[in-house]
Amino acid sequence: MIRLILIRLLAFISTLIAASIVLFIAINVVPGSAARAALGIDATPQAIMRFEAMNGLNRPLHVQYLDWLRKALTGDFGTSFQNRVPVGPELLKRLPITLELAVLAFLIANLIAIPLGTAAAFFHQEGPDSLITLAATILGAIPNFWLATLLVLAFTLKLHLLPAGGYAPFFDNPGRNLEHMIMPAASLGLVSSALLLRIMRTTMIEVLGSDYIRTALAKGAPRGVVIVRHALKNALIPFLTVGAVEFGFLFGGVVIIEDIFLLPGIGSLVLVGIINRDYPVLLGAALVVTIAVLTANMLVDIVASVLDPRQVHSRAGR
Amino acid sequence: MSAPTTAAVAAPRSTGRRVNWRRYRLLAIGGSLAALTLLSALFAHVIAPYSPYDLNVAEMLQGPSGAHWLGTDELGRDVLSRTIYAARISVEVAVVAVSVGLLGGTIIGIVSAYFGGLVDLALMRLMELLFSFPAILLAIVLMASLGTSILNAMVAIGIIFIPGFSRLARASTQAVLRQQYVEAARTVGMGDLRILVREILPNVIAPLLVEAAVAFAYAVLLESARSFLGLGAQPPEPSWGNMLNTGRGFMARDPWLGIVPGMAMFLCVLGFNLLGDGLRDLFDPHLRD
Numbered sequence: 210m211i212r213l214i215l216i217r218l219l220a221f222i223s224t225l226i227a228a229s230i231v232l233f234i235a236i237n238v239v240p241g242s243a244a245r246a247a248l249g250i251d252a253t254p255q256a257i258m259r260f261e262a263m264n265g266l267n268r269p270l271h272v273q274y275l276d277w278l279r280k281a282l283t284g285d286f287g288t289s290f291q292n293r294v295p296v297g298p299e300l301l302k303r304l305p306i307t308l309e310l311a312v313l314a315f316l317i318a319n320l321i322a323i324p325l326g327t328a329a330a331f332f333h334q335e336g337p338d339s340l341i342t343l344a345a346t347i348l349g350a351i352p353n354f355w356l357a358t359l360l361v362l363a364f365t366l367k368l369h370l371l372p373a374g375g376y377a378p379f380f381d382n383p384g385r386n387l388e389h390m391i392m393p394a395a396s397l398g399l400v401s402s403a404l405l406l407r408i409m410r411t412t413m414i415e416v417l418g419s420d421y422i423r424t425a426l427a428k429g430a431p432r433g434v435v436i437v438r439h440a441l442k443n444a445l446i447p448f449l450t451v452g453a454v455e456f457g458f459l460f461g462g463v464v465i466i467e468d469i470f471l472l473p474g475i476g477s478l479v480l481v482g483i484i485n486r487d488y489p490v491l492l493g494a495a496l497v498v499t500i501a502v503l504t505a506n507m508l509v510d511i512v513a514s515v516l517d518p519r520q521v522h523s524r525a526g527r
Numbered sequence: 528m529s530a531p532t533t534a535a536v537a538a539p540r541s542t543g544r545r546v547n548w549r550r551y552r553l554l555a556i557g558g559s560l561a562a563l564t565l566l567s568a569l570f571a572h573v574i575a576p577y578s579p580y581d582l583n584v585a586e587m588l589q590g591p592s593g594a595h596w597l598g599t600d601e602l603g604r605d606v607l608s609r610t611i612y613a614a615r616i617s618v619e620v621a622v623v624a625v626s627v628g629l630l631g632g633t634i635i636g637i638v639s640a641y642f643g644g645l646v647d648l649a650l651m652r653l654m655e656l657l658f659s660f661p662a663i664l665l666a667i668v669l670m671a672s673l674g675t676s677i678l679n680a681m682v683a684i685g686i687i688f689i690p691g692f693s694r695l696a697r698a699s700t701q702a703v704l705r706q707q708y709v710e711a712a713r714t715v716g717m718g719d720l721r722i723l724v725r726e727i728l729p730n731v732i733a734p735l736l737v738e739a740a741v742a743f744a745y746a747v748l749l750e751s752a753r754s755f756l757g758l759g760a761q762p763p764e765p766s767w768g769n770m771l772n773t774g775r776g777f778m779a780r781d782p783w784l785g786i787v788p789g790m791a792m793f794l795c796v797l798g799f800n801l802l803g804d805g806l807r808d809l810f811d812p813h814l815r816d
Contacts, residue, residue: 347797350744350793350796351793354751461664468756480756483668483670491668
């Protein structure tokens, strides 16, 4: 078990370093663009050179990267090109908002996917199965930013029940926090639930058809107990693995959803970084999102191994 | 005979009739919606009743009517015409992005599986790395650095599709490599390249086509998201994303301005998703459930 955790941790660190290199290259692939973005289109070549010298952008890329990495390891993500504010503290301030949004959305997605996926599998090829599958197909094709717009139309503009945007810290006022968070989280979660539901259904159909479930039912165990205690537990393992991937997708969606609902999280910071070509901001924010996704994947791998010890050997052996 | 065809023969007969109908139903609905999008893009200038750019302030923000089936926007432009023309940018981006992903991914996947060993290890680690990012984030970062032109968007979205296609191509190739006909081709002295192109490629193409349909839908979504955020097509050029973004400012009074472009995106994405499902059922009935 400890060996498995160490292996996953090592993989996590190496992937993270490699990911930071890819992000660094992707961001710096066009030389000179940061200076032009910060100084305006009619900046003189001298001004651009001065800006690049001041920010260390005239050094070779690998030197810039190593310098950035060295500082990042101590929590120093540089300062914004635009307003000279340190990036690290800004990320820390915004992270809880994005995490809350992602976790709430994931919770909504699972609360829909697990019971409905199980129900669809239970009524396999009967009416409820077709209905649930149809609903999932439709839900999965709705762009989350369109769903967000429709939710605002319904709950803000027509029913006047929820605020259109903004943020209230959870510890200041939990009620108001939830009012602000529920529509953004639902926009992300409802769309994500479609894929999770399909996976849950497929896995559950397989589990419900297995010998031990048939035996339990034949011995007269109540259906509800068999589903919850035996089938669900075994269906959750493959479901979790896909869930981690979906969590990553969901995290990608925060950029657009935070923009729509004016939530001051990491996602909206990514957008600010792009629009201003503020590379320290963009790099820091993109890296935080990547860390969140990798952490989710690692935790799921470990949890799945705990739930199903057979995986320890196959995974450790890779 | 290819593996998928073998599976089709082995499918249970008892459910055959019902299954067939469902198989073609998905394919028919998905194919029709996908065709609608493609035809709108190709023949926008013929189908659209008005120019998507013509301003008519006297008729601004009108609801649906006989003259303007889906109403007019804040500048008096015909919403139906703009929605039809907007299919162009989505289809352009999606076609190129999916081609980049399909071509890159297929080559990497097949080469990886065929040569195995170190080549396989190195290529697959690289793909895993690309896969570890949230796709939209990588696309956005790439677009930020490359610039937000349409060509850059196509390449950026194409790159994020490569890992998915390569994994699929690799797995299918590995399955094909176990077949006797590849062994036979080697025995009669066929070269590597000829085996790859003549024996392997035709037999791994089916699952890749399924993935291509789903990737197409995702590319349309990403392009729309990009335009929605103001990083893509710029007004007055119509795109579903920028129409939705402008339209939501008028939603309180004129909800159709936010509903119509979103509905167009939804039908397009639904169409290509269903087309993918339909193709999958057609190629491999075992995967249906």
